[in-house]
Amino acid sequence: MSELLTRHRFTVEEYHRMGEAGILPEDNRLELIYGDIVVREPIGAYHAGTVDRLNRLWTSRLGERAIVRVQNPVQFRREDSELQPDIMLLRPREDFYTTSHPQAADVLLLIEVADTTLRLDRRVKIPLYARVGVREVWLVDLTTARLEVHREPLGDRYGDVRVLARGERVAPEAFPDLSLDVAELIG
Amino acid sequence: MGKLLTRRRFTVDEYHRMGETGILPDDSRIELICGDIVLREPIGAYHAGTVRRLTRLFASRLGDRAIVSVQNPVQFAQEDTELQPDVTLLRPHDDFYTTRHPEAADVLLLIEVADTTLRLDRRVKIPLYARVGVQEVWLLDLTTQRLEVHREPLGNRYGSVRILGRGQRVSPDAFPDFSVDVADLIQ
Numbered sequence: 001m002s003e004l005l006t007r008h009r010f011t012v013e014e015y016h017r018m019g020e021a022g023i024l025p026e027d028n029r030l031e032l033i034y035g036d037i038v039v040r041e042p043i044g045a046y047h048a049g050t051v052d053r054l055n056r057l058w059t060s061r062l063g064e065r066a067i068v069r070v071q072n073p074v075q076f077r078r079e080d081s082e083l084q085p086d087i088m089l090l091r092p093r094e095d096f097y098t099t100s101h102p103q104a105a106d107v108l109l110l111i112e113v114a115d116t117t118l119r120l121d122r123r124v125k126i127p128l129y130a131r132v133g134v135r136e137v138w139l140v141d142l143t144t145a146r147l148e149v150h151r152e153p154l155g156d157r158y159g160d161v162r163v164l165a166r167g168e169r170v171a172p173e174a175f176p177d178l179s180l181d182v183a184e185l186i187g
Numbered sequence: 188m189g190k191l192l193t194r195r196r197f198t199v200d201e202y203h204r205m206g207e208t209g210i211l212p213d214d215s216r217i218e219l220i221c222g223d224i225v226l227r228e229p230i231g232a233y234h235a236g237t238v239r240r241l242t243r244l245f246a247s248r249l250g251d252r253a254i255v256s257v258q259n260p261v262q263f264a265q266e267d268t269e270l271q272p273d274v275t276l277l278r279p280h281d282d283f284y285t286t287r288h289p290e291a292a293d294v295l296l297l298i299e300v301a302d303t304t305l306r307l308d309r310r311v312k313i314p315l316y317a318r319v320g321v322q323e324v325w326l327l328d329l330t331t332q333r334l335e336v337h338r339e340p341l342g343n344r345y346g347s348v349r350i351l352g353r354g355q356r357v358s359p360d361a362f363p364d365f366s367v368d369v370a371d372l373i374q
Contacts (some may be wrong), residue, residue, distance in 0.1 A: 004307040008224040014210050021208040023201050030195060037195040120191040
């Protein structure tokens, strides 16, 4: 049915005005992806606990070198998208992005924790992150206990993708001194 | 991508509030179909002229027996749907439905003129009209110069479908005395 219909593509601005007008309930399970307002999957315990582990890991190690943002919005206006990635390391900003949501250029590292959402993350979100130029994305795949490191955004994909397992070490490009074992991420 | 994402379904009420608050443009080319806000195809001259012919035919011959409504909204709230069929014959109503939009039970005959929209009409709209109980739908297929007469809504489809060509006559179930040659509908 969907290919027969052309849906109205909502802009980031329209999406926010719907919230302000009370048309969309205050619901942090919604996201805007390519102009579609979508409902996120409920978050399971393994996923949620992993996000909390990552939050503590980065907050304790980075201090003030980055802002650790957890399941909060990032805007990609030209793709009519506003997502809430699991974890983002953002460029420090004195106002903590209270006056405007971060955009792709503010993101030093974006991490998605994937269990039931693996196909969505891989087929929709990572290509979107590449397209808007998020420089580095880590996909923590809880189903295989692997970490996918995506770098060098190039069109709809990343030019450099590495898959790592427990016992292997990796550091974000933005923080080469912060090397971690994959086991610390997945538990 | 479609099946990976669950789109937020909008209700008829939310759809109208988007119009009232100016979030959606005042645009008669927008419809709400099963919770999705969709853009209608631009209307070609052959399609538009045929709608005008039908309008005159029904308005002149039915007089006060029905309200002839042209490309105006009909609401099916339980399906999160508000469409603007090409022509609907509505039960007479003193206020001409100025205080509320007509619903399925108000529709005596619904006519869609199809050219580029044939697949959409056949695969999406007619099953929807059946599901909400529109008693009779005529699909005027400009590509084959045939009239499809759909009656007896039954679940997602109509139990009685007849295909008529020029030279054959048909009457709406609601107006058995009003008989018209298919050639008078398509020129």
